[in-house]
Amino acid sequence: MNDNPNPLFDWGKFIRSFTGEESLFSSLHDDGKVDAYVEQIGETVRTAMSKAFPVREPAVKTASVFESHRSVFIRWKVPKDADAYAIRIHVNSRRVRLSNIKGHPDFSVPLPVPVTTKGSRAGIRGGILEIRLPKSFRRLKEKEIFIRDL
Incomplete structure (x- = not known):
């Protein structure tokens, strides 16, 4: 059984x-x-x-953001193969978007505080793009700023 x-x-x-x-x-x-x-x-x-999903080297990897009591600074090492003066910089109150970078995708950098484009500056020195954006308490529509020599 x-x-x-x-x-x-x-x-x-x-x-x-x-x-x-x-x-x-x-x-x-x-x-x-x-x-x-x-x-x-x-x-x-x-x-x-x-x-x-191809693996790409992110362009934002080397961007650094820091702030003083009046401004927010972004520093980014421009790739050697990119035309530094062809890069387009678009800013709204909470992010910076970099585009038209040869061989690299467009990318955005989030900002720690709201900013304004009034009084902003962007320049290149030694292959480093530096963007200075004054702090603001108002919302801002996206505007473009232009690069100049420092």
Whole structure:
């Protein structure tokens, strides 16, 4: 007589797997096909993801933002292959957007406090773009500022 009330599950085999007498999955014959299949799926997913989301060096990586009691400063190392004077700088009260950078995507730099473009300056010295923006308490529509020599 069978003591197992559930004929679909072998409790004896389950208990023997804990004592080490038998593997719970010993009835499956794996000759490496499962591992190869899983590896093939992993490679397919990695290839698809790398095509869908290419890895780029972010241009914002080297931008630094700091503030004084009156102004917010942004410093960014201009890439060697970019035409520094072709870069477009757009400012609104909470962010600065840099665009038209040859070979690099446009990017935005969030600002810690609201700013205004009135009295702002942007210049390049030694391959470093420096933008000075006076602090403000008013909201500002986006405006463009222009780069000049320092």
